[in-house]
Amino acid sequence: MTAGSPLPEGRRLRIRGVVQGVGFRPFVWRLARDLDLAGEVSNDGEGVLIVAWGQRAGLDALARRLVEEAPPLARIATVDEAELSEPAPAGPFRIVASRQGAATTVIPPDAATCPACLAEVREPGGRRHGHAFANCTHCGPRLTIARAIPWDRAHTSMADFPMCAACAAEYADPADRRFHAQPIACPDCGPRLWLEDATGARLADEPMAATARLLREGVVVAIKGLGGFHLACDARNAAALATLRRRKHRDAKPFAVMATEAQARALCVVDEAALALLASPAAPIVLLPCRADGGEALPDGLAPGQDHLGLMLPATPLHHLLLDAFGGPLVMTSGNRSEEPQAIDNDEARLRLAGIADAFLMHDRAIVNRLDDSVVALDEGGAPVPIRRARGYAPAPLALPFSDLPPTLAMGGELKATFALIRGGEAIVGPHVGDLEQAAALDDYRAMLGLYREIFAFMPAIVAVDAHAGYLSTQLGEALAAECGARLVRVAHHHAHMASCLADNGVGGGAHLGLLLDGLGLGTDGTLWGGEVLSGDYRGVERVGGFAAVPLIGGAAAMREPWRNLLAHLRHAFGPDWRTRAVPVLAHLPDATRLGLAESMMERGINVPTCSSAGRLFDAVAAALGLHAERISHEGQAAMALEALARPFAAKERPWRTVTGLDWGNLWRALLDDLADGVAPGRIAARFHLTLAQALADVAARVGHAGQRVVLSGGVMQNRVLLAALRRALRERDLVPLSHCRVPANDGGLALGQGIVAALAGA
């Protein structure tokens, strides 16, 4: 301080949000030193606390720059400032060690390798040259390696790797990018990488070069990644793809591809929005349109029947080095058999991936928590549409349009099971765990829930479950509520979907409309819903319209065999004489025996629950156009094929004008007429999407008023042709569409809405 300057002032800054474990304190320390301030910065249970003294200009600059220049992984929610009356302490600005008990309780999401670390890994002669595990405060493994709180090395799987002197010095230096970087590692002290063959014998060669060589030869290699094992093969090698599909029992579900930015551009249309998402710290799989022109043609086996490819950039030094060594795009599919969760443990991988992988690129750092790759699509405006929220996003909290919600644990759905912890004004939505009927997923769900409850010191007062008593998540929730003495609240499936979308968009109370389109869920009236027009809010909904209920022939069998839905819809539309109308689609129905039995089931009510399902309508239309009518090999296959078929025509076609209401009789008439007239299937598919959008928007306009919000949720809203058409149709009718941006529209987003509904009902 120079003589004659005004007296120093004191200020207290409270920063909330994702500000712990992201290098925030050293960042503040550097700023404060830069601005000639005295005082200290500390972590506590609420976030980061700064007390600083200096010139007013310097304090103002601190408050401004800590927002503007925040570390890449920080997410500042609020900054509260207050004057301090006490005098400045002596000495320079300092970082106060975390107090015991009030330690850094927050574990951040895993983050893709930052540019600085990548540069070090590629720098010849550098200390971390070629090191597959380099990381710093701005990047690296987080939730995947966490065993417990607080977030420090001793509670992660890095505890097995004592720091060398050089790493320890970096770790202790506030000026270093690795100050308090818990997973800090180098070739001297970090995890080891090796390649072993199918017999478990380690190969002597340099593992990265040897893996690349095997991949070039068309071999399937299991690769231990951040959140689990992947199965990798050369994405350009049709024979390798076929082998992988056969061994994995994965018939047609698209494979994700890992590529460099340049390779990605050769395969797909990568615009600015897509690149920003691909290169974000979360590094998700992004569904990108395949290049129609001059791009690189990849084998059909990669994503059969799809016009999009799931692409991701390398997220760890290991993956960067692998792509560098291999020199081309790699299939990176989850390391499992069929629909099982991916393997995370070395022995488990050797066992479960035996017969699938011919070699294993392994390392000795344990993956503690399985986290699947996240999947995001982009809408027509370039906004992210979350499909699967896991690695890179979990466990970051989501801010809610509420402030005082009681501690509520929401158990989510069944097939894309995800739980949520809700408290105060935020929700911590757990990662996508998968189909709970898979025993490994059920185990993971329990383990992950246990960890989250510990991390967030969470004791629920309310446990929210889906209204469907058969969901394993509901059964788990019932047991947990009893164990915790918490109140159990059952939430109708589509009410939860609607609330989820409202909360996702930060919308509080008010009377809203919702178009909830999905496979099925239990409605407020105890029947199966799946294509509903709802009116209401978090506290309750009323069904003001919806699709006609149509039999699910054979219950769950209707999800696997689209022809069942075609038959059910034809009979619903035309009655027992449906055959005379259905000539153009008879070829897509099975033989007379099976057809006769299916009709008997409908006539006699044998295992034919009815459901107003939107998903099954898509299956029926797909079957009518000959898309996977007999059987689908993975969820949504027929509907996704229908969407892909419609996409090129969506801008040019018009809806069928005869269709009004949501009963679909005229829709089938129009569709069959078009087929009889020889209209191209793609055009029919487009007309179907547009007709659905128009009919739904008409109902919304009839029951709603100008300016009213219309929520768009449920798994069918992942269909971007429909989503775009619906939003346009709603806007044309002066309605305000709201769609998902932070959690998926599918059941992966269910827990968020379920929890808020229950929290408000139970409060």
Place this chain on the structure above:
Amino acid sequence: MSRLLRPGATVEMAHGGGGLATTRLVREIFARHFANPILAQGHDAARIEAPSGRLVMTTDAHVVSPLEFPGGDIGSLAVHGTINDVAMGGAQPIALSAAFIIEEGFPLETLDRIAQSMGRAARDAGVPIVTGDTKVVERGHGDGVYIATTGIGVVPEGVTIAPENIAPGMAILVSGTLGDHGVAILSRRQGLEFSTTIASDSAALHRMVADMVAAVPDIAVLRDPTRGGLSATLNELAEAAGVTMTLDEAAIPVRPEVAGACELLGLDPMHIANEGKLVCICPADRAQDVLDVMRSHPEGRDAALIGTVGDRAAPGTPGLLRMTTLIGGTRVVDWLAGEPLPRIC
């Protein structure tokens, strides 16, 4: 042929009145088909020599539609079901009782057929029907005929069969193919035309059980997977014993025609009722002995080792029963609460 059974004759209210009509009905139908020395005593309460040791007693009400189906009818089903309930306690049945609730207007000819089948089943099993009762309800108040049966039996020395005996590492065995009865009933009731006629597996299992417990007295538990199928039975046992269980899908015997029918109907053979099958849990090192005994009986011809008991686990949590699938995954086998409601969103 008796005067009672003239063509077209039906059950009338008087047949349940306790008078001459009742006596005639009992004598000409039930007594004739069930004939045995104890019944012939003619007392309302049958007198049986008291055996030494532990007695078991069970009771069952039989309501089935249709009354007659491929592989059996309500009469034989009532006998087999009650004998099996006695046998699942490790006991040998001694005697049965049978009470009939008959709807007015029910064809006497059908009643005669059912009683005949019931008598034959009891005789074949070597277990007499020693007492009974008959009531008639007004037209529209019953579904043809209901039969309530009670059985008593004796447990051999040294046999203690109870879910508490189930311990980690034990073997899970099943005596034959699953789902036959449920699919047979469903297809006959609904007139579903499958390419092959599927017959009920209805059978008495006590003789096989006698040999099983004689060969391996430390059998932990026996159960007949009737309503709710194998899945309900094993979930119940896992819950009661506080253990996990893992089945091997490839080892579970299901007739191809049953599997095919289930596929089309959207049903799971694991959830379908059986009437002539048992599940046995025994120490793993005795599994082969038990299998050998079962396979030496016609009703255990297709017996198989289908899984093992896993670790101890807290009851009250879902997911205790698991199955390694054909492609190498492991899925949870849930029990159904009533009608199956699809879960997939």
